[in-house]
Amino acid sequence: MATINASTLPTSSFRTFFSHAPQKTPHLSFNSHLNHSTFFPSLSLKLHRSGRPSPSSTVVFAVKKLSETDLVSVPDETEQLSPPIPSDSGVYAIYDKNNDLQFIGISRSIRASIFSHRKSVPNLCHSVKVGVVEDPDRMALTQAWKSWMEEHIGATGKVPPGNESGNTTWVRQPPQKKKPNLRLTPGKHVQLTVPLEELIDRLVKENKVVAFIKGSRSVPLCGFSQRVVGILESEGVEFESVDVLDEDYNFGLRETLKRYSNWPTFPQVFVNGELVGGCDIISSMHEKGELASLFNKSI
Numbered sequence: 001m002a003t004i005n006a007s008t009l010p011t012s013s014f015r016t017f018f019s020h021a022p023q024k025t026p027h028l029s030f031n032s033h034l035n036h037s038t039f040f041p042s043l044s045l046k047l048h049r050s051g052r053p054s055p056s057s058t059v060v061f062a063v064k065k066l067s068e069t070d071l072v073s074v075p076d077e078t079e080q081l082s083p084p085i086p087s088d089s090g091v092y093a094i095y096d097k098n099n100d101l102q103f104i105g106i107s108r109s110i111r112a113s114i115f116s117h118r119k120s121v122p123n124l125c126h127s128v129k130v131g132v133v134e135d136p137d138r139m140a141l142t143q144a145w146k147s148w149m150e151e152h153i154g155a156t157g158k159v160p161p162g163n164e165s166g167n168t169t170w171v172r173q174p175p176q177k178k179k180p181n182l183r184l185t186p187g188k189h190v191q192l193t194v195p196l197e198e199l200i201d202r203l204v205k206e207n208k209v210v211a212f213i214k215g216s217r218s219v220p221l222c223g224f225s226q227r228v229v230g231i232l233e234s235e236g237v238e239f240e241s242v243d244v245l246d247e248d249y250n251f252g253l254r255e256t257l258k259r260y261s262n263w264p265t266f267p268q269v270f271v272n273g274e275l276v277g278g279c280d281i282i283s284s285m286h287e288k289g290e291l292a293s294l295f296n297k298s299i
Contacts, residue, residue: 066093066148067155069129074118085111085128089136091144093152094162094170097126103162103170104148106141121169124162178218181243182210188251196256205273209239209295212257213267217241224279228267231286237295271295 074085074094087109094103094117102124107113110130117125133140153159162170184199185192192199204210209232215221217229232239244254244266258264261275269276271294276282285291 064131066129066151069093069131071095071099071127071129073127074114074125085114085130086132087111088132089141090130090132091141091148092131093129093148093160094125095127095129096124099127101152101160103160104145104152105162105170106145108136117170124169178216179241181216181241181246183246183249184242184253185249185251188248196252197260200253200257200260201273203240203242204270207240208272209237210270211239211241211267212244212253212269213241214243214245216243221245222266225267227279228269228282231282231291232269235286235291235295237291272297 089106089108090110091104091106092110092114093101094105094114096102103117105113110132114125114128114130131144133144149159149163161167182203184196184203211217211228211232213220213225213228215225217233220226220229229241242253243250244257246253254266257266257268261268261270263275263278265278267278269278269282276285276294282291285294
């Protein structure tokens with residue numbers, strides 16, 4: 001791991017939660033929190049005293065020490081804590097029920113981040129230390145985070161578990177890209193050597209689950225297709241999708257598929273080469289819990 005020297009970073013005024021009343025700053029959603037998945041097992045950090053007074057006219061040494069910050073229980077969102085966890089930008093440290101430090105993070109909305117962690121990992125998010133950065137540009141927030149990290153590493157010789165490289169428990173992961181549609185032909189101007197109906201037959205028999213929909217699973221172009229895609233994804237089943245509206249690569253598919261399946265509408269879902277049905281049937285089976293057993297048989 002690389003050694004970080006932050007001696008050239010500008011300092012910022014910092015107030016520690018429960019030491020001063022929080023000021024009102026614009027509330028930013030959890031999606032705006034800074035995603036720090038870079039970890040520092042060795043830090044070379046030199047901090048300088050800020051010459052700018054905080055609102056309480058107290059000059060604070062860039063970041064108040066982690067060990068000097070109060071540890072408080074994380075309440076449920078409906079519970080009241082005085083003073084409340086602020087929605088300001090800053091640094092926070094999360095502890096489990098044994099008071100072992102699990103994660104140090106920075107956020108544009110401390111409150112939103114902490115309650116998000118409370119929902120996702122309630123067994124690890126029992127209490128917290130919080131500090132609000134007065135001038136919350138990215139550099140100031142990073143410096144506050146580094147100072148707490150350095151102090152903890154210096155005291156324990158190790159990185160908090162949630163900040164270890166490869167640990168994704170505390171860091172929001174980007175959504176995975178959805179699987180693209182299958183195409184039946186190379187293009188409508190290419191002469192097919194086999195009938196389109198035979199291509200459909202091969203497709204549904206060579207794949208466990210196939211959904212013929214309008215649009216794609218990323219952007220369904222009708223409410224029924226959107227419903228079917230949502231159900232299949234919620235069931236956790238691997239499936240292929242084919243866009244019946246794609247006249248460039250699936251030219252003539254709509255009419256040919258209607259004849260093949262003897263089913264007049266879309267979407268159509270096939271499992272192991274057999275038509276299961278459209279949106280109404282798939283929805284009904286999903287509500288009754290019948291889809292899970294059907295898909296398990298198809299594996």
